[in-house]
Amino acid sequence: MDKALKWYALYTRSRFEKKAAERLTEQGIEAYVPLQRVMRQWSDRRKLVLEPAIRSYVFVRINHLHYYNVLNTPGIVRYVFFDGKPAVVRDEEIDTLKRVMDAELEWNACPTTCSPARGCASSKGPSRALKANWYSTWASRR
Secondary structure (H helix, E strand, O other): OOOOOEEEEEEEOOOOHHHHHHHHHHOOOEEEOOEEEEEEEOOOOEEEEEEEOOOOEEEEEEOHHHHHHHHOOOOEEEEOEEOOEEOEEOHHHHHHHHHHHHOOOOOOOOOOOOEOOOEEEOOOHHHOOOEEOOOOOHHHHO
16 A cells, blocks of 8 residues: 555635645644735725635645545545546645745736746746746637
8 A cells, every 4th residue: 555645636615725724734634725915905904814825725745544534624525636536736846836835926927928838937036947837728618
């Protein structure tokens, strides 16, 4: 049996990402929610708040023994599946996501310099070693 720790993506209840990650951590399971600072406006004040960068998703690093413990955690809906199996997220992808979120970079899509065929890359700043892939789903929506 494989006892290596792997990253998996989980789908959560709406607006339940931080709470689900907190409950997973209480169980001793490594969980990661990429958070970004966002300015929110209320009628009486403005405030910087931390919001999930990827809504309704939490990443967990587990081995096969914790598979069902994760599913039994309140707020977790299901694993994200690919090709009939829970999708494994590579360590490099999580590390890249953590670096981008720690650097608090603002990303804007720039259609003149990025395309699905070429992808995107930055030549300056803390993101200079990062490369982004762009996948178009327009054809599947027709």
